[in-house]
Amino acid sequence: MIPISLSALLSGFTLGASLIIAIGAQNAFVLRQGLKRHHVFVTACICTLCDAILITLGVAGFGTIVTSIPLLALIATWGGAAFLLIYGLRSFRSALHSASLEVDATQPPPPSIQATALTILALSLLNPHVYLDTVVLVGSIGAHYPLEQRSSFAIGAMSASFCWFFxxxxxxxxxxxxxxxxxxxxxxxxxxxxxxxxxxxxLIWSALVH
Incomplete structure (x- = not known):
C-alpha cells in the first residue's frame, strides 16, 4: 500500500488547481462541450487522463529530459501554435453563424466521438504551456519532496485536474x-x-525571441 502524506497531497492539489483554473484553449473547449452536451464524459475523462499522465512523467523526472532537448521544444512550440491558429479561426467563423441551444433540423450534427477525442488530445498535447505546467513545473516542485511523498503530491495534482474538468x-x-x-x-x-x-x-513570440 502506498503511504499517503496529507501535506504533500494538499500541496499537489493546491498547485494543480492554481495552474489549471485559467482561461485556456483546453478549458474553453471543455466548457463548450458541456454547454452543447456533446460527449461530456469523454471530454472530461480524456483531459483528466492527459493531465494525469503528464503529471506522472513530471514527478518521475521526465521534465528535466524535456528541457534538455531544444529541438523537441521548438517542434512542440510551432506545431502547437499552428493548431491553435487554425482552431481560433474556426471559432471566429463559428461566431458568424452561431445558433441557440434549441435543436432543430437546420443545425449540423455534433462531431463524432472520434473527432472529439482527437481535438481534445490535440488541445491537451500540442500546447507547450501544458508541458511547462505539468511536466516541468509540477515535476520540479514534486522532486523536492522525499521519494515516498512524491506519489501523494502527484495524486493531489491529479485530483485537482479531475475536480476541475468534470x-x-x-x-x-x-x-x-x-x-x-x-x-x-x-x-x-x-x-x-x-x-x-x-x-x-x-508561443510564436517565445520561439522568435529565443
Missing part, C-alpha cells in the same frame, strides 16, 4: 438558459478565438 464539463449545464440566445454563443466563440490566437501568439 466540474467544468457538467457544471456548464447551469449556463444553458443563457446560451439559448445566439448572441451569447457569438460572444463565447469570439472569446475562444481570442484565447486561441493569444496563446498561439505567445
Amino acid at each position: 466540474g467544468l464539463a457538467y457544471g456548464a449545464a447551469w449556463l444553458t438558459p443563457l446560451f439559448r440566445k445566439p448572441l451569447a454563443w457569438r460572444i463565447l466563440d469570439c472569446i475562444v478565438g481570442v484565447v486561441m490566437w493569444g496563446i498561439a501568439g505567445s
Whole structure:
C-alpha cells in the first residue's frame, strides 16, 4: 500500500488547481462541450487522463529530459501554435453563424466521438504551456519532496485536474438558459478565438525571441 502524506497531497492539489483554473484553449473547449452536451464524459475523462499522465512523467523526472532537448521544444512550440491558429479561426467563423441551444433540423450534427477525442488530445498535447505546467513545473516542485511523498503530491495534482474538468464539463449545464440566445454563443466563440490566437501568439513570440 502506498503511504499517503496529507501535506504533500494538499500541496499537489493546491498547485494543480492554481495552474489549471485559467482561461485556456483546453478549458474553453471543455466548457463548450458541456454547454452543447456533446460527449461530456469523454471530454472530461480524456483531459483528466492527459493531465494525469503528464503529471506522472513530471514527478518521475521526465521534465528535466524535456528541457534538455531544444529541438523537441521548438517542434512542440510551432506545431502547437499552428493548431491553435487554425482552431481560433474556426471559432471566429463559428461566431458568424452561431445558433441557440434549441435543436432543430437546420443545425449540423455534433462531431463524432472520434473527432472529439482527437481535438481534445490535440488541445491537451500540442500546447507547450501544458508541458511547462505539468511536466516541468509540477515535476520540479514534486522532486523536492522525499521519494515516498512524491506519489501523494502527484495524486493531489491529479485530483485537482479531475475536480476541475468534470466540474467544468457538467457544471456548464447551469449556463444553458443563457446560451439559448445566439448572441451569447457569438460572444463565447469570439472569446475562444481570442484565447486561441493569444496563446498561439505567445508561443510564436517565445520561439522568435529565443
